[in-house]
Amino acid sequence: MIAFIIRRLFASIGVLIAVGLIAFLLFRYVGDPVNQMVGIETPESERVALRQQLGLNDPTIVQAFRFLAHAARLDFGISYQFKQPVSELIGARMPATLELAFVASIMSLVTGIPMGVYTALRRKSALAKLFEALSLVGISLPTFLIGILLIYLFSVTLGWLPSFGRGDVVHIGSWWTTGLLTASGLKSIIMPAITLALFQMTLIMRLVRAEMLEVLRADYIRFARARGLSERKVHFRHALKNTLVPVITVVGLQLGSIVAFSIITETVFSWPGMGQLFLQSVQNVDIPIMAAYLLFIAFLFVIINLVVDLLYAAVDPRLRVAIHGA
């Protein structure tokens, strides 16, 4: 087990270093960092001094190592457009995005799994057909269209929900802010979270349905029936449990993409999160923020991957045996 974890850890670190090097290449070779930092009328001597001070004259290898070392300490330099440390900018906006992603994933799980189970068990029923039709529409509608539709319905026409922003936020600890504790914050998060959750929900529903159908055809289900177990027990104790393994993986891996997809949702709803910051940095070629965001997503993915692998071992006894045997 420990050997397994260590092996996974090394693989994860490898991915992070690879992404870090890409981030470094972006930082160093897309545009000139010095030109981005100084004004037009800065004299050449100051530019040379700054170049020396930033260590841009050192060998590339040294620079790459320095970049990675700084990144490991969450030091990504100064944003070109805001003239503030990147880590502060991202840190200030991280709670908004993570909160949104968290609420959206819960939403998609709570709706997607039951819908998937239902459509698999009652394939012929009208409701199942409706769910399936909805899921196809959900996959075909681009995220931003869903957001616009919701705004049109609930903000413009009905006037129930705010169309932008996070509402009032409460500070928790030194840097975390939450909108989940105020009425306006809760109202504000509903539409962005639904927008973000809808695509994940259809994905989870389709996956659970496909896995469930596969599992229901397996021999052990037939045996369970032959043993005279109730349908309920067969479906939920035997079938559902076995479909959950791939579902865990996909849901876990999707968490990273929820955070990335929130770029779109945050733009539609003017949600003050990291996605908006990233989009601004793409528009203004603010490489330090782009590099930091890239690394953040990679880090998130690596962590989630690790957790998923460990959960695997916890859920599936066969894997535990295989790991011990290896």
Place this chain on the structure above:
Amino acid sequence: MSEITVELPKSEPASRSFIGRVRDSDLLASFLSSKVTVVAGVLTLIFFLAAVLAPLIAPTNPFDPASNFLIDSLNPPRFVAGGDARFLLGTDDQGRDLWSAILYGLRVSLLIGVFGVLLGGAIGITLGLIAGYAGGRIDSIIMRIADVQLTFPAILIALLVDGVVQALLKGQNREETAFGILVVSIGLSFWVQYARTVRGSTLVEKNRDYVQAARLIGLSPARILARHILPNVMGPVLVIATINLALAIITEATLSFLGVGLPPTQPSLGTLIRIGQNFLFSGEWWIVTFPSITLAALVLAVNLLGDWLRDALNPRLK
């Protein structure tokens, strides 16, 4: 190495015409047996025709500033009270005829989608063939890159590539470069799936007798890959390409909507929706509605076709 050229006999006499083969195929039968698929197919065909024929159908050229007048701006659609008979679906804030803008936007969206899929497919198929056939270190390098890229959602990669290419092309006219930048961003974000699939099939195919035979008569690896293995791994690639076309169209629309795609002077469907969103609260609902419906219908139709193709080509479901 000595080149040995052997004239191989043609494997199958081309006695049956292409149309005859299509008529007798299972594929056509399964296509016609599903009403939804037929509707999706017809819809897709209409969209493609409308895109190709846009200059002929559209009453005005929305890309030509001389044919738009600000005095016509924000006209509601013809069938609504206060609508102008000249503008079927109304006009936007620039006085552009929305119907024409949608036709041209459809053209742009489909063009970028198709080229993006072609580029992604070309990169992915080539790398997949090489990885599967060469094996060893080359294989593991290519697949590692694919793994790392899979870490990131396609839209993020597309945004990054977009940002980087724009930075590299700094100073160039955005209107001239936007199209190419979008195609490159989409192509680079969607190659992984092709590469993985093609690699998998190549691993199976390369040990088959016909490949051994081709190797034995001294054909170069490039020729074996292109002429012998490639045709046998194309089935799944077609399915991926269809589904990816829908994804590519969505990605282009999303990038344009986010403001890093096509500029308002040559709008795609996404750009039109971006423009229209600004008028949501002031009551000009048509600017955002019609492009949105077009985009959703287009993506839905292509998705349905992709779903059908996947099931039809999957022998396990027969």
